Amino acid sequence: MRYISTRGQAPARDFADVLLAGLAEDGGLFVPEAWPHFGPSDWRAMRGLGYAELATRVMQPLVGAAIPFEVLRGICHEAYAGFGHPAVVPLVQLETGLFAQELFHGPTLAFKDMALQVLGRLFDYLLTQRDQRITIVGATSGDTGSAAIEACAGRERIDMMILHPRGRTSEVQRRQMTTVAADNIGNVAIEGSFDDCQDLVKAMFADGGFRQEMRLSAVNSINWARIAAQIPYYVAAALALGAPDREVAFSVPTGNFGNVLAAWAARRMGLPVARLIVGSNRNDILFRFLESNDMSMAPVQPSLSPSMDIQVSSNFERLLFELLDRDAEATRETMLGFRRTGRMAVAEAVWHRARGLLQGFRLDDAGIEAEIRRLDSESLYLADPHTAIGIAAARAVGCAGGVPVVAMATAHPAKFPDAVRRATGQHPALPPRLADLFGRQERFAVLENDLGVVEAAVRALVGRNSVG
Template identity: 45%
Template sequence: MQYISTRGGVAPVGFAEALMMGLGTDGGLLVPAELPQVDAATLRAWSQLPFQALALEVMTPFIGDEIPRDDLARLIEASYAGFSDPAVTPLREAAGRTYLELFHGPTAAFKDVALQLLGNLFEYLLERDGGQLNILGATSGDTGSAAIYGVRGKPRINIFILHPKGRVSPVQERQMTTVLDANVHNIAVCGTFDDCQHLVKTLFRDLGFKARHSLGAVNSINWLRILAQTVYYFYAWGRSTGGDPARRVSFAVPTGNFGDVFAGYLARRMGLPVERLVIATNRNDILTRFVADGVYAKGEVFHTLSPAMDIQVASNFERYLYYLLDRDPAAVCAKLADLEQTGALTIEPERLAQVRADFTAAAVSDAETLAQIRATFEASGYILCPHTAVGAAASQDAPETIVLATAHPAKFNEAVREAIGREAPPPPALTGLMDKPVRCTELDASDAALRAHIDAALPAA
């Protein structure tokens, strides 16, 4: 399998190089040159596989022979061995709804599904090829801790994670800043998540700096993040339909950076029988507005009860734009130039019709989020995290829709307590977290400050 850039400036590269490159050297995002197609017989065969075996089958066409199949199987098994549920991403029924629980990994969030594997793949390739990697990433809450836990203590990897100061939950902050391994560098940026993301992209576009420090990416700009997340769409479909290719399912996806819902879109393009994908946003509703009127326009970033979704500029939107514009890199570049110059891009009416065929979308307020947590708990005793509640509320008109439960509710107990008057019991991974020592550096939202900090931390690079 070869990978190319959404902006057309990267010669085709193999899986390993795409993994290490992260962001394309032309500033674009890497996508497979062709998408493998899954037929009805294959869907039936995959439908009852254990998660690990399914992951091996889904990922193999994208990886080819760059990693021997036995080695890939071993890496997948190791990546999910520590998950607290043997199903890895089990389905749960509560209050007449079905939830796909994605929070059974070491940091109790859906990011673990991809980042445990990504960390192990990085380590495997670096040991094989004798390399060194310095990861630079931004987080709106869960990516940072999942990435840190995926690579902590690995001798060939350093990781620098930026989070917006005061704009992640206390538990999310502690999950990052209490990891004291020497290869982990936490940075609190005085700004928003969009500021953090902009800093990361700015440094990746400086090809000299990127090469000098061997920078790699763990944000959802890294293709493996998307690929690993497609697996649980196939898994949920198989478990909910019995493997009947004539049966279609719908998914509601709490959405910030567009990576998780794009993974569902990718699965559907591969042949998974998906009826509809619901983009569920909070007050930061740039994607909901885009589906409504075809205008993708930056706005103010609002702080909400679902902070991982407090994003305006969604990185993976560019991957969707590439497919929407018939895989035309010149058209993608033109639209992105409009966004850069004017703060907005507009698609034509015929393209908007395609967007509405691909997605529905709804924005959910904080009040509606709390009401959803309360209603679900009162009906079933099941506690939703605020992000999951956004997904449930956004799809309440179609209760058969599977809602992606993206984080354990105990990570957001301030919102849970406000909704139901009690806290969610913490999973073992969060017990005692708030009592541990912390280490973190505070920086202005300045690329000069970030460059200086990385230069100082990696003097021999």
């Protein structure tokens, strides 16, 4: 299996090199050179498998020969062994034809654990095999940072610096990042939005000298391995509901477009997905695009669902590449124009192709609170704000012909206790393993939105560890 850049000016790589590189040198994102495909008999053969084994089978053609099958199997089994539910990704029926798939039973209570518990171990294996060391830089709107830190803290061959927007995550999200006492981990609160943090990460990768000096890699969903490790849970849900002999629809709350892109990838690999519903909060660039071909940047507005407070959805570039029939030059020009003007120029025919795959939905803070309250009252289900958007989108858009709709439950309600308490009067408790979170010491720096300042902080982290 080989991977190419969406912008066509970076060399093709295998899965291992894509994992370690993160972002392509031309600023593009890696995608499979050719998509693997599973037929109906392949899907049926996966029915009844435990989640770790299912994940191994689904990821194997994407990994190719870069990692031996038995090594990948061992990594997947180890990654999911400590999850807090025996099914790993259980389905909960909310009403007739509507389900929630809970993706928050990992160590940091968010769906990001599904991929990052695998990625941490993949990094460890490959870096040991190659006798190398890397520096991971990542931006987070709340959940990626804690999941990445949990997966990589204490690993001898990795230094990691995570950037988060100051004051724009929940307190639980922030403390999950800043209370981990590991010498190889650094945390920075940036004066700005998540998009500012993400732009700083991309700028560090674009700085060729710095990228080579620090041996940069990424854990954001710009890293293809993140997407690859998220595809299996869509397969698990579909198989549980009758695939490949029955179609299924998915409703995905999204900001950076990585989670819904994994659902699209599952469909591209042959899973019978009838519809993909994209849930947005007040930061509604994806909704505006799908409704009226308006992909224009706007200021990021803080909301009750901070992990979705994003206006530049990086992973959309991968779908755009496919919508443009894999024309790398057209993709490159479209993305450069978007960053230059703040508006993405997409031809009507391309937009209609997108609308044939995706349907948008938007919910503001008042609607989020109302949906959390309704779910608690009518379904006896306690949902966090992001999950509430996904479920509300599934109910509003639905799917005809008896096709079940699965809303992705992306975070535990205890990660957003204030919003849940306002809506329901209940205070969701953290699991016992995190019960002392608010008593732990925090460690992070507050830095201005300046590339030179942030690069200096990364150098200091790496230099401290190389000396030690």
